[in-house]
Amino acid sequence: MDTEKPVTACLLIIGNEILSGRTQDANLSYIAKVLNEVGVRLMEARVIPDVAETIVATVNEVRAEFDYVFTTGGIGPTHDDITSECVARAFGVPLILHPEAKALLEAGYKPGELNEARLRMAHVPEGAALVKNPVSRAPGFRIGNVFVMAGVPQIMRAMFDGIRHELKGGRPVQSRTVACHLAEGTFAKDLGDVQGRYPDLEIGSYPFYRQGQFGVSLVLRGTDAARLDEAAGDVAAMIRRLGGSPIEETAT
C-alpha cells in the first residue's frame, strides 16, 4: 500500500472570458493528464477574473496550500493582462524588465515594433526564471512554486511541455476503466464495498450516453499497478454477478 505523501498542485485559470462563458477552457484537462504522468495530483482548479486583488489573494492562498501552482492567462500586452504584476505583488517583489526576455522579443520584432505595450511581456517578478515559449516568443516564468503560463492553448502546451521535467512528483497515477451497461443504482452498494476493500485506490462511477446506449464507466486510480489490476478484476466480477458484461477500456 502506498503511504507516500502525494505531491499536490492547484491550477489558476485567470480570465474574464472564461467566467463570462465566452471561452471554453481547454487547458485544465491537458495539464491534469501531464501531471498524472509525472506523479503530481491536481487537487483544485480555480477560475478567477482579471481583478488584481483577487489574483494576488488567490495566488498567496494557494501557493501556501499546494506544492505547485500553475496559472494560465493574462500575460499578453493589453491592459487586461495583469497576471505578471499581480504575481509580483503576491511575492512582494518588484516587476522588472528581464534582459533575456527583452532579447527574445527584440529578436522577433522588426525595428520599431517592440513598443511599450509589447515590452510589458518582457517584465517578470524579480527573481523569476523564464519559461520558454517556442510558439510566439513572449515567455512565461517561474517564481517559487508558481509557474505562470499563457492562456492560448497552443502556447500553454508548449510552455508546459518545456517545464514538466522540472516538476518533482511522486509515483505516477495510473488508472483502469471498466464500463458496463448496468444502471448505477444497480451496483452502487457493491461498488461501495469494493471501494471499502481498496482504500488506497480512488474508484469513480461516471454515467455516459454513446452510440445510442446509456452506460457507466467505473474508473480506478492509484499508484500501484498490481492493486489496480486486482481491483479492476473485482469490479468486472461484480458486474458479471449483477448480470452485466464488463467492458475494459484503455481510455482513461
Place this chain on the structure above:
Amino acid sequence: MDTEKPVTACLLIIGNEILSGRTQDANLSYIAKVLNEVGVRLMEARVIPDVAETIVATVNEVRAEFDYVFTTGGIGPTHDDITSECVARAFGVPLILHPEAKALLEAGYKPGELNEARLRMAHVPEGAALVKNPVSRAPGFRIGNVFVMAGVPQIMRAMFDGIRHELKGGRPVQSRTVACHLAEGTFAKDLGDVQGRYPDLEIGSYPFYRQGQFGVSLVLRGTDAARLDEAAGDVAAMIRRLGGSPIEETAT
C-alpha cells in the same frame, strides 16, 4: 453610469473526473451565459475533488462570499456521490429523506428497484427545497443561497432552466464584440486608453486563429447598451486609425 452593486455567484464543480483530466467540464459556460441573462455575475468557479472536508469548507467559504452558489456533480447513488451530505454538514443540519423526492423516485422505478443506494438520491439537507429534474427524476435542491445540481450536462441544464426564474439579478450584462486582424501589441496602448475612458465597462482582448488567419476579438461588457455602443464605436475607430478593418460580431 451603473453604480448598482452587482449580484454575484460562484460555481463549484465537484468531481475527481474533472481534476484527473478524464472529463471536460461542459457546465461552466452554460451557467455563465444564463447568469449573464438574468443579471448575475459569475465571479469565480472552483473545481474541487470528492473529498468531504474540502467540499464542506469550500461551500462554507463561498456561500458567505457570494450572493449565489451553484454546485454541479456528486448527487448520484454511488459511494463517490457525497455532495448532498457535505452540503448538509456545511449548513449544520441533518440529511433527511425528503418525502416528495422519495415519491418522485418511487414513481419511476419498478417495484423492488428503489434500493437503498437509489434512495440516497431522495435525501436532502433538512430545510432544503427540491430542484426538479425533468430528465431522470432524482432531484437537486436549494438550501439558503446554495443550489445543488447534477453534473451530467443534460440534467444540469434542465435543472438550471427550472430555477433561473428564482434568481434575483441586477441589470443583465450585455456585450459587444469587435474583431480585427491587427496584432494585440499594435493596439494595446490605445485600447488601454479606451478602457480608461469607460471605467464602467470591462474590455477584454482575446486572440484567435481561424480560417487560417490570426486575429483578435475585442469584447466589451456592461449593463448600459448606449455606453456599450459608444465604446464599441470608439474601438472600431481605433482599429481603423491603426490601419485595420473592424469586424462587428454578433457572437459573444
